[in-house]
Amino acid sequence: MNNKGALSYAVRFFIISILSVIIVLLLGIAFIKLVEHRSPALPLPTSTQNDKITLVIDAGHGGEDAGAVAADGTLEKDLNLEIANLVYALSILNGIDAKMTRTEDTLLYDYYGDLEDYTGQKKVYDLKNRLKIAESEENPIYLGIHMNKFSSAKYSGAQIYYSKNTKESELLASNLAAKVKRYLQPTNNRQIKGADSSIFILNKIEAPAVLVECGFLSNENELACLKDEEYRARLALTIFSSVCEFA
Numbered sequence: 001m002n003n004k005g006a007l008s009y010a011v012r013f014f015i016i017s018i019l020s021v022i023i024v025l026l027l028g029i030a031f032i033k034l035v036e037h038r039s040p041a042l043p044l045p046t047s048t049q050n051d052k053i054t055l056v057i058d059a060g061h062g063g064e065d066a067g068a069v070a071a072d073g074t075l076e077k078d079l080n081l082e083i084a085n086l087v088y089a090l091s092i093l094n095g096i097d098a099k100m101t102r103t104e105d106t107l108l109y110d111y112y113g114d115l116e117d118y119t120g121q122k123k124v125y126d127l128k129n130r131l132k133i134a135e136s137e138e139n140p141i142y143l144g145i146h147m148n149k150f151s152s153a154k155y156s157g158a159q160i161y162y163s164k165n166t167k168e169s170e171l172l173a174s175n176l177a178a179k180v181k182r183y184l185q186p187t188n189n190r191q192i193k194g195a196d197s198s199i200f201i202l203n204k205i206e207a208p209a210v211l212v213e214c215g216f217l218s219n220e221n222e223l224a225c226l227k228d229e230e231y232r233a234r235l236a237l238t239i240f241s242s243v244c245e246f247a
């Protein structure tokens with residue numbers, strides 16, 4: 001192909017990609033309207049009845065911390081960011097305030113510039129700063145996006161954790177799990193889990209907070225789904241349709 005041909009092919013590919021994303025998002029909005037119509041109204045978190053919520057979307061890992069790595073080299077940090085970006089776009093399109101903890105492939109340990117040298121402290125400061133970013137919002141709901149991996153390839157399905165510090169977190173998690181089962185993974189019978197101290201942010205945060213392990217990179221079928229743009233859009237919509245009921 002000559003340069004001009006390659007260029008116009010690239011332009012066509014770009015336009016088709018953008019159109020696909022727009023179509024998926026429009027379908028999503030229709031889907032959300034349907035979901036809103038069918039779902040009984042949830043009680044709003046007590047602290048948020050008069051104040052506007054900000055959804056803080058935290059794509060786990062980044063930079064030198066890839067998170068889980070699939071057998072084919074797919075990195076958790078990249079999938080986390082892809083899904084977080086979609087949830088963010090849906091929030092903004094639907095008039096919900098949203099904030100991403102990261103939009104780049106980077107850790108956040110030096111976000112506030114606390115130390116001269118972060119050697120040996122990167123992970124600690126990264127998590128502390130994600131928590132601080134979330135809590136610096138007046139009325140946040142924290143949404144952590146992660147992927148799972150296990151030594152056995154047989155396990156699949158989203159797993160949702162919630163912060164035990166606020167009752168709204170459990171409500172949000174059970175609503176989210178129900179929607180995942182109903183719209184995305186009909187055979188997923190995983191129970192939501194209250195986070196212990198092993199999940200730093202959920203353990204410390206005072207605001208409503210959930211963390212979604214979207215799927216297992218160790219399961220071949222689920223990995224193929226998570227690498228598929230349309231599946232990720234459906235996953236993001238399912239997550240968003242749950243969170244938006246609290247906003």
Ligand SMILES: [Zn+2]
Binds near residue numbers: 147
């Ligand atoms: Zn993770």
